[in-house]
Amino acid sequence: MQLNINGKTVEADAAPDTPLLWVLRDTxxxxxxxxxxxxxxxxxxxxxxxxTPARSCVTPVSALAGKKITTIEGLSANGDHPxxxxxxxxxxxxxxxxxxxxxxxxxxxxxxxxxxxxxQIVDAMAGNICRCxxxxxxxxxxxxxxxxxx
Amino acid sequence: MKxxxxxxxxxxxxxxxxxxGLAIGVAFGLPALTASRKAQAQAAGLAPNQxxxxxxxxxxxxxSPAAExxxxxxxxxxxxxxxxxxxxxxxxxxxxxxHNPKLFGNKLFNGIMATGASxxxxxxxxxxxxxxxxxxxxxxxxxxxxxxxxxxxxxTENGVAMHKASNRSMGYxxxxxxxxxxxxxxxxxxxxxxxPADFKLIGRNVARIDLADKTRGAARYGIDMRLxxxxxxxxxxxxxxxxxxxxxxDSGAKAVKGFIKTVPLPWGVGVLADSTxxxxxxxxxxxxxxANEAPAKNYDSAAVGRDYVAAAADLDLSKAGVEVEKHGSxxxxxxxxxxxxxxxxxxxxxxxxxxxxxxATARFxxxxxxIWSPTQSPSIATFASAAVLKIPPANITVxxxxxxxxxxxxxxxxxxxxxALLARAADGKPVKVTWTxxxxxxNDKFRPLVGQHLEVGLDANNNxxxxxxxxxxxxxYARANPGAFKAAGGKDAPFHEGAEFLYDIKDHLIEFARxxxxxxxxxxxxxxxxxxxxxxxxxxxxxxxxAKADPVEFRLRLLAKHPRAQAVIREVAQMADWNxxxxxxxxxxxxYSDMWETHIAEVxxxxxxxxxxxxxxxxxxxxxxxxxxVLPQNCVxxxxxxxxxxxxxxxxxxxxxxxxxxxxxxFHDYPVLRMNEVPPIEVKILVTDNPPGGxxxxxxxxxxxxxxxxxxxxxxxxxxxxPFNPARVKAALTA
Numbered sequence: 048m049q050l051n052i053n054g055k056t057v058e059a060d061a062a063p064d065t066p067l068l069w070v071l072r073d074t075x076x077x078x079x080x081x082x083x084x085x086x087x088x089x090x091x092x093x094x095x096x097x098x099t100p101a102r103s104c105v106t107p108v109s110a111l112a113g114k115k116i117t118t119i120e121g122l123s124a125n126g127d128h129p130x131x132x133x134x135x136x137x138x139x140x141x142x143x144x145x146x147x148x149x150x151x152x153x154x155x156x157x158x159x160x161x162x163x164x165x166x167q168i169v170d171a172m173a174g175n176i177c178r179c180x181x182x183x184x185x186x187x188x189x190x191x192x193x194x195x196x197x
Numbered sequence: 198m199k200x201x202x203x204x205x206x207x208x209x210x211x212x213x214x215x216x217x218g219l220a221i222g223v224a225f226g227l228p229a230l231t232a233s234r235k236a237q238a239q240a241a242g243l244a245p246n247q248x249x250x251x252x253x254x255x256x257x258x259x260x261s262p263a264a265e266x267x268x269x270x271x272x273x274x275x276x277x278x279x280x281x282x283x284x285x286x287x288x289x290x291x292x293x294x295x296h297n298p299k300l301f302g303n304k305l306f307n308g309i310m311a312t313g314a315s316x317x318x319x320x321x322x323x324x325x326x327x328x329x330x331x332x333x334x335x336x337x338x339x340x341x342x343x344x345x346x347x348x349x350x351x352x353t354e355n356g357v358a359m360h361k362a363s364n365r366s367m368g369y370x371x372x373x374x375x376x377x378x379x380x381x382x383x384x385x386x387x388x389x390x391x392x393p394a395d396f397k398l399i400g401r402n403v404a405r406i407d408l409a410d411k412t413r414g415a416a417r418y419g420i421d422m423r424l425x426x427x428x429x430x431x432x433x434x435x436x437x438x439x440x441x442x443x444x445x446x447d448s449g450a451k452a453v454k455g456f457i458k459t460v461p462l463p464w465g466v467g468v469l470a471d472s473t474x475x476x477x478x479x480x481x482x483x484x485x486x487x488a489n490e491a492p493a494k495n496y497d498s499a500a501v502g503r504d505y506v507a508a509a510a511d512l513d514l515s516k517a518g519v520e521v522e523k524h525g526s527x528x529x530x531x532x533x534x535x536x537x538x539x540x541x542x543x544x545x546x547x548x549x550x551x552x553x554x555x556x557a558t559a560r561f562x563x564x565x566x567x568i569w570s571p572t573q574s575p576s577i578a579t580f581a582s583a584a585v586l587k588i589p590p591a592n593i594t595v596x597x598x599x600x601x602x603x604x605x606x607x608x609x610x611x612x613x614x615x616x617a618l619l620a621r622a623a624d625g626k627p628v629k630v631t632w633t634x635x636x637x638x639x640n641d642k643f644r645p646l647v648g649q650h651l652e653v654g655l656d657a658n659n660n661x662x663x664x665x666x667x668x669x670x671x672x673x674y675a676r677a678n679p680g681a682f683k684a685a686g687g688k689d690a691p692f693h694e695g696a697e698f699l700y701d702i703k704d705h706l707i708e709f710a711r712x713x714x715x716x717x718x719x720x721x722x723x724x725x726x727x728x729x730x731x732x733x734x735x736x737x738x739x740x741x742x743x744a745k746a747d748p749v750e751f752r753l754r755l756l757a758k759h760p761r762a763q764a765v766i767r768e769v770a771q772m773a774d775w776n777x778x779x780x781x782x783x784x785x786x787x788x789y790s791d792m793w794e795t796h797i798a799e800v801x802x803x804x805x806x807x808x809x810x811x812x813x814x815x816x817x818x819x820x821x822x823x824x825x826x827v828l829p830q831n832c833v834x835x836x837x838x839x840x841x842x843x844x845x846x847x848x849x850x851x852x853x854x855x856x857x858x859x860x861x862x863x864f865h866d867y868p869v870l871r872m873n874e875v876p877p878i879e880v881k882i883l884v885t886d887n888p889p890g891g892x893x894x895x896x897x898x899x900x901x902x903x904x905x906x907x908x909x910x911x912x913x914x915x916x917x918x919x920p921f922n923p924a925r926v927k928a929a930l931t932a
Contacts, residue, residue, distance in 0.1 A: 062454060062474070069474040073429070078421035079414015081601070083552050084634045088864035091552055119414035126413035134412040138404070138830060141838055142267030143411030144418060144552045144601030173873040176864060178552045178602050179267045180841025182872040184834060 050111055052077070053121025063109035067101075068092045070108050071118060079119040079147050083176070090175030093148035094118045100155045119147040122154060130154055133192035141179035149175050153189050162193055243373035245335050247300040248278055248328045255356060255370030257284045260294040262301040262321060264312040264573050265407065266603030268835055268893045272405045273827040274321055280398045281329035281390055284369070285356030291406055296575035296595040311574035313608050313720060314691070315793035315891020318827060322889050326390050334383035339376035340367050355397075393825060393886045400884060402830045407599075419571030419598040422558040422629055428457060429473045430619040430630040431480035434465040434640050437857035438717060440491035442466060449482030459483070460622040463585075464611075467619050473631050492715030493857040498546060498646055501714060501854075505648030506541045508669035508710045512652075518667065518710035519687040522697060525704030527654070530663035534654030538739060542649040544728035544919040545851035547721055548861070550869055553601020554637040555612035559620035560627040561586075566593045566617055567627075571600040573607040581610035582617045604842070605720030609642050609677065635862040642677075642719025643852055643859075645670040645692060649732045654704075659744035664702050666732065668693045669710040671718045687711065691720060695729030695898060699762055699791045700737070700755040716854070722842050726792050726898035728919060734788035734902030735915060748787050748906065749775055752798075761822050762791060764883060766798040768820035772879060773800035783815065786907025788899035794890030797821035797836070799899040803907040810927030812904060814844060817878045821895060824887030832892045833880045839896025840878055845870035847901035851920050 050059050050067075052075070061070045066085075071077045071094075080103055083091030087102040094103045095117040122128050130150050140146045149172065156163060156171040163171070168189050177185065244250035250258045259275035275291045278284075294301045302308035305320035333353060340358040341348040344365055352359050359366040393400070410416040435441075445466055447459040455475030460467040466485055470476035508517055512528070531537055557570040566586060572578045575595035583590040600607055615630040632640075647670040654663035672689045674682035682689060689709055696707045721727065741751035749770045756762040766789055770776075773785060782804050789798045799819045805812055817840055826832045849868055853860045861867040880896075905916040914929050 061472075065472075065474050069472065072421075073472045073474070076423060077414075078417070078423070081418075081552070082420065082554065082631070084864050086634070086863055086865065089552065126409060126415070131409075131412040135404075135408045138408060138834065140267075140405075140408055140411035141269075141834065142552070142600060142602045143407065143416050146411050147414045150412060169873045173871050176552065176869060176871060178550055178604070178842070178869065180838035180870075180875075181834070182841065182870075182875045183837065183878055185872065 048108060048112065050108065050116060051114065052116045053118060059108065061108055064107050066104050067094065067106045067108050067111060067116070068103040071103065077118055077120055081144055081147055083145065089145070090152060091145050091148040093151040093175065095151060095155060098155070098158065100152050119151060122150065128154065129192040129195045130157065130188065133188040133195065137184050137188040137191060139181050139184040139188050141181055145175060145177045149177065149185055153185070157189070157193060163189070242370070243376050243378070245332050245378045246328055248325065249282065249332055251369050251373040253370050253374045255285070255288050255368050256290055257282070257288055257356070257369065258290045258292055260301065261291050262294045262303070262310060263317040264597050264600055264603065264607070265293070266312065266573065266600035266607070269405050269828055269831040270312070270317050271407055272403065273318060273831070274325055276398050276403055276827055277322055277325040278329035280396060281326045282333045283353040283355065284329070286398055286403060288356060293597055296579060296597070298576055302576070309574065309576035311576060311608065312603070313573050313605055315894050318889045319794065319891060322827070323387060327385050327387070330385045330390055331383060334385065335378060336369055336372045336376060338379070338383065339372050343367070343375065399825065399827050400829055402828060405828070405831060416599055418553050418601045419558065419569060420553050420556045420601065420631060422569045422598065424558065424560070424627040427558070427627045427629055428469050428471065428623050429476040430467055430469050430615065430628045431476040432462060432465050432467045432615050432630060432636070433480050433483050433485060434636070435487045435491065437491035437494050438640070439493065439715060441488040443486040443488045446484040449484060450479035453479040453482055458622065460619055462618055467615065469619060469623060469628065477633065491857055496714050496716055496854050496857040498854040502543045502545065502646055502648065505646060505669040505712060506543055506650065507648070508712060509648040509650035509667045510541055512665070512667070514708065517669070518708045521688050521693055521707040521709050523706050527663035527665045527704040527706040530704045531652050531654035531665055534662055535657045536655045538653045538655070538736065538743070540651045540732070540736060540739070540915065540917055542651070542728065542732045542917045544644070544647040544731070545853065546643040546646045547846055547850045548638050548641040548643060548852050548867055549602070549604045549606035549721060550638070550864070550867065551600070551602030551604060551606055554634055555606070555632040556630060557613040557616035558627060558629040559616035560625070561617070561620040561623070562625040564588055564592055566620070568593065568613060568617060569596045569598055570613045570616070571598045571607060572610070572613055573600070573603045573605070577608060578610045578613040581614055585614055586617060586621060604722040605724065606642060608720050611640070634864070638852070638862050638867060639859045641852070642717050644721035644727065645673060645718040647728050649728065651732050651736050653736055653740060655740065655743070659740065661702050661740060663704040665706045666696050667708045667710060668696070669712055671714060671716050672711045673718050673720065673724070675711065676717055677719060691724040693729060694725035695790070695792055696725070696733065698733060699759050701758060702755070722839065723792070723894040723897035726790065726894065727843070727846060727901070730788065730790050730898035731901040731905065731919060734899065735905045735909070735917070738786070738902070738906040738909065739915065742909070752787070752789055761796045761885065761887070762789065765789070765796045765820040765822050768881060768883060769798040769800050769818050772818040772820060772881060773802070775800065782911070784907045784910040786903040786905065786910060788902035788906060790895060790898040792898060793895055794888070795821055795823040795892060795895040797895045797899060799840070799903050801900070801903045801907055803904060803911070805908060805911055805926070807930060810923035810925070810930065812848060812908065812921055812926060814848070814876045814904060816876050817844070819878070819880045819896065820883060821880070822883040822885055823890040823892050823895070824885055825889045826882055826884050827889060829882050829884060833882050835892040836880050836896035837878050839894055840880070840900055841870055841875060843897035843900030844875070846897070847904055847920055849920055849922060851922070
């Protein structure tokens with residue numbers, strides 16, 4: 048089937064019930080999107096479908112025809128999205144495994160709510176688990192990105 | 198205690214040789230090179246030892262020996278070498294070392310390669326600095342000889358050697374183009390290392406090298422391995438660990454598109470398929486009958502917890518237990534004490550929940566095994582694979598990938614062995630095995646279920662005259678490190694770590710009563726510290742309350758001989774404004790930990806919903822002194838991470854068992870702390886010139902007792918059963 052990923056149309060040979068996550072990772076070799084739980088509990092696999100955050104681990108590819116998928120690899124041209132820069136500036140990642148999903152969720156938040164309050168940040172991010180405990184650094188990085196000059 | 202190295206006596210064998218005016222820039226142990234290869238090696242620069250090589254373009258490549266699991270070691274350890282090499286950090290390239298314990302082993306792990314127990318910085322700090330200092334001397338001497346000046350007149354700065362009197366300078370890369378490693382190596386001693394006040398890199402908050410990749414999806418973890426022709430594997434394990442397969446019907450698996458074959462394993466049934474998803478579907482379609490012979494088939498954690506408390510509280514050593522530590526005569530003093538405080542504690546099993554589920558990749562061909570594993574110990578992965586595959590360790594190559602969290606789980610080799618055995622059945626093709634989250638939770642090497650009993654004797658003035666601390670539970674080392682367990686006469690160092698303390702209590706007895714119920718337990722971040730300090734620090738508070746002493750002042754008195762301990766306690770009390778009265782319904786609690794050569798004190802502010810039993814932690818303050826901090830800000834976030842892990846463990850986390858079967862399987866029924874549950878956390882580092890301690894775990898032990906102490910202040914009730922979930926807190930309030 049055909050999928051539109053990061054602005055490109057790609058051909059993916061996979062069973063229709065295959066979650067997008069495994070098509071990205073196994074079939075297309077795009078390993079930036081992570082597997083964490085397989086049941087939409089941890090957010091590590093977050094991508095955007097038509098601009099809205101979606102859990103790719105429970106989204107079968109059959110549901111994605113004609114939709115625009117964005118992954119961490121396609122969030123910015125050179126890894127320089129304000130959030131990515133803020134993540135580095137605040138030294139957020141520890142093991143880093145959850146951070147693709149964290150950044151994708153945060154990017155959708157900032158698109159909808161460019162100047163979020165702390166509460167809006169925390170509510171929007173509550174679906175993304177970080178086992179290393181970088182939560183407070185993530186909040187700071189989102190605040191930094193939200194106040195950064197374009 | 199850590200034994201300082203007095204001198205770096207690298208022999209010619211370890212340090213590579215120069216001959217005929219040509220340096221040989223190749224790896225240790227290779228036979229003599231031909232002339233043409235020598236020339237090639239020279240063109241590549243200078244490789245004076247196993248840790249560092251300097252290319253003629255000035256690039257300095259430093260090997261990092263430990264597993265990077267988020268603690269920043271890939272930056273911190275090379276930085277130590279770069280400090281005393283006086284390298285230009287912008288020209289440093291870091292490479293993960295291969296598995297070679299002779300060259301890269303950690304002295305604190307008897308020379309094997311393992312990452313854990315907060316031992317990386319403590320184990321390598323001085324060695325890597327000495328290696329840097331010796332390399333710098335080689336460069337300095339070579340420059341001096343070239344210029345015809347005394348070495349003493351040559352200085353270095355930021356990767357450049359200089360002779361100021363003649364206004365000459367040469368970059369390290371240029372020197373590497375002609376320098377040879379001398380037959381007699383320049384001696385270096387710790388006294389020659391740069392003093393903390395002169396550090397240019399250590400303590401200067403150099404940015405971690407792994408950050409950018411980790412924001413772009415470009416960092417490669419074990420689970421991201423892709424090799425040509427790679428197959429995918431999944432493994433079905435029994436519902437009760439260690440059960441055996443009675444029969445297998447794989448007709449359903451065979452019907453899955455992409456299925457390749459079924460592979461019987463000693464611990465279950467594996468399948469090979471052409472994708473992760475197909476492997477999983479095929480695995481789920483297996484119909485396996487189990488023999489129902491698991492030793493833990495009747496394991497019910499609620500009942501076992503009660504048994505363990507009873508075993509801990511039974512002071513008759515002839516029934517169960519070994520003496521772990523004995524100072525003075527605690528039991529006798531307790532018998533004759535004016536007053537005795539007794540308390541029983543339980544800590545439930547917990548799971549690690551590394552966000553990257555267990556996985557590994559392997560290729561087996563011609564009796565040789567190549568492994569790519571997110572392991573905390575390539576040495577353990579090697580030894581375990583050699584034993585299971587019955588091949589010599591020399592036939593095994595382990596590549597240590599990045600780890601998506603470790604927390605002690607990845608010390609074990611079970612997930613690596615899945616890949617090794619499935620690869621053996623794959624006709625030379627590489628195989629990646631990816632566990633589901635459910636596999637990961639149900640087959641964790643859980644934190645032990647622990648019963649503890651404490652008896653403390655007081656004299657008429659409420660001075661502590663005896664402290665008797667007994668543990669009961671399944672041993673960690675008896676399974677994971679039987680050699681060490683046996684050599685220690687049945688002590689289980691990680692299990693009861695944290696029971697020792699710096700408090701001035703002369704009569705102190707610690708005992709361990711090993712229980713054997715057939716459940717594999719392992720190293721969960723802070724290991725013994727997670728529950729031992731819960732017991733110790735709540736009891737200290739209880740004694741303070743009885744003596745009508747302030748918990749801060751009481752601890753300061755008991756730590757009069759330890760100014761570093763006192764400093765962190767005073768600091769955190771000030772940060773939290775300890776003496777300020779809190780609004781009604783709020784209270785502060787404090788706890789202190791001395792583990793891993795780091796002093797840390799934490800204060801929490803809590804409130805309690807008495808109807809539901811739900812505890813809210815409103816704020817956490819922490820102050821710690823880990824000595825020299827290689828990356829101070831990173832140390833702060835490590836401590837904060839430990840606090841978050843500790844809050845999660847103290848308030849929520851437990852794995853319960855019924856009939857030997859873990860009742861939790863994923864984040865929906867094993868919830869961990871989320872962003873909307875994390876309080877503000879303020880962490881302050883007190884940098885001193887002491888040798889560096891560990892920071893990956895130290896944030897955790899004080900969390901639970903600080904919360905329990907705050908709740909006791911609010912309610913007068915002591916929380917002694919981890920985790921402090923609402924049902925349990927409610928029960929404690931009505932007890």
